[in-house]
Amino acid sequence: MRSDHLRWAGLGCALLAAVVTALVVAGWRPLFSFDEQVVRDLHRHAVAHPGVTRTMRIFSDWVWDPWAMRALAAAACVLLWLRGRRESAVRVGVAVLVATAVQQGLKALVGRERPQWPDPVDRANFAAYPSGHAMTAAVVCGLLLWLLPRGAPRGAVAAAWAAALVSVLGVGFTRIYLGVHWPSDVLGGWLLGAALAVLVAATAGPRREGACPGRSPVSPRAGGPAR
Numbered sequence: 001m002r003s004d005h006l007r008w009a010g011l012g013c014a015l016l017a018a019v020v021t022a023l024v025v026a027g028w029r030p031l032f033s034f035d036e037q038v039v040r041d042l043h044r045h046a047v048a049h050p051g052v053t054r055t056m057r058i059f060s061d062w063v064w065d066p067w068a069m070r071a072l073a074a075a076a077c078v079l080l081w082l083r084g085r086r087e088s089a090v091r092v093g094v095a096v097l098v099a100t101a102v103q104q105g106l107k108a109l110v111g112r113e114r115p116q117w118p119d120p121v122d123r124a125n126f127a128a129y130p131s132g133h134a135m136t137a138a139v140v141c142g143l144l145l146w147l148l149p150r151g152a153p154r155g156a157v158a159a160a161w162a163a164a165l166v167s168v169l170g171v172g173f174t175r176i177y178l179g180v181h182w183p184s185d186v187l188g189g190w191l192l193g194a195a196l197a198v199l200v201a202a203t204a205g206p207r208r209e210g211a212c213p214g215r216s217p218v219s220p221r222a223g224g225p226a227r
Contacts, residue, residue, distance in 0.1 A: 006202035013195035020188045035182035043179045046121045056174045064171035066136040073140045099139040103132045124180035131189035134172045138193025146201040
């Protein structure tokens with residue numbers, strides 16, 4: 001049942017991402033007007049508060065940078081592989097690679113221009129839609145939450161969820177604040193990343209925590225009656 005719910009959630013995110021993408025491609029005026037108003041207001045604040053802007057750049061360019069997120073996913077893959085959870089390791093690795101391919105492919109296909117400023121506070125290359133920062137953070141953080149052990153303490157689970165939410169929401173805000181993305185770029189990235197992470201989790205088989213390789217979790221003793 002839980003797997004079915006996850007599949008529907010993933011499909012819902014994918015459908016919403018498709019709608020946002022279609023509106024961006026069509027140049028839907030209400031969406032573009034909203035985007036322009038938000039980035040204009042935030043850019044004024046960024047120019048007037050250089051200290052805040054520097055902090056935003058540190059988080060955006062270093063802490064939540066896509067390469068930092070990919071490195072975190074790679075470390076998780078290595079740990080999973082060493083613990084014998086090779087299917088999960090492969091799933092995480094493939095999902096991150098697919099996310100990278102999807103975001104770069106959509107950027108090339110949609111070709112949306114980034115916000116342009118006479119006094120930019122940061123710079124970014126290539127097309128705007130979708131936000132690679134937002135999509136990568138959503139995929140990696142979503143998959144790391146899926147990998148949490150079932151018996152983990154509630155405090156640790158709550159801390160992991162809090163860190164994931166702060167990272168995903170935070171990186172999206174920094175990209176808009178720094179004037180290198182429109183809000184709909186970030187929304188599209190979030191939805192695409194969430195759809196991919198949820199569908200990976202939904203299609204995975206049941207996890208067997210702590211089972212020894214080559215043995216069933218419940219194994220009768222040799223010669224003894226099966227129970």
